[in-house]
Amino acid sequence: MARGSGIIERFYREIMEGGNLDLIDQLGSESYTDHEEPMPGQPSGLDGIRFYVDTFRKAFPDIKVKTINPTMTDGDLEAARVVLTGTHKGELMGTAPTGNTVEFGGIDIIRVQDGQVVEHWGATDMLKLMQQIGAVHL
Known part of the structure; x- marks a missing residue:
């Protein structure tokens, strides 16, 4: 496995943030096909x-990438663990803004063909x- 080609990092830094x-x-x-459970x-x-980006940017208008590591590639696959931070200033899936600062992460795996993402598998820590x-109390 080699260090990532950067599509995941570009997504989070240039699109999400x-x-x-x-x-x-x-x-x-x-x-493009997404295999992650949809919102x-x-x-x-x-x-x-x-839709995903718009939802998160409205809920957390100051969303920032805290970390993207490790990133790895193997053939046409790229994977990364990502941690994001932000302030809850907009509605998120029925939960009104709280002003709370959050930090949450996820894992992304993508398959790239001809320089474009054709498939995505991921898991975002929505519970956290x-x-x-x-919105959730345990």
Whole structure:
């Protein structure tokens, strides 16, 4: 395995943090398939990526990448663990803004073909996130 090619890092830094949603069409293939469990109301394909980013950017307008590591590639696969931070200033899946600062992470694996992402597998720690905004109490 080698160090990552950077598509995952570009997604989080330029799209999620930077808000450049136009980059989704450049990095993602029209045949894109997401294998991660969708959020309520999330469509499939590239529109699903836009929905995901828009949802998080509205809920956490100051969203920042804390860490992206390790990143690895193997053939046409790239993987990374990502940790994000932000302040809950907008509604998130029915939970009103709390002003709470959050830190949550996830794992992403993508398959790249001809320089574009064609498949994604991932797991976002939504339980930890929802606990931090008070939507879930254990």
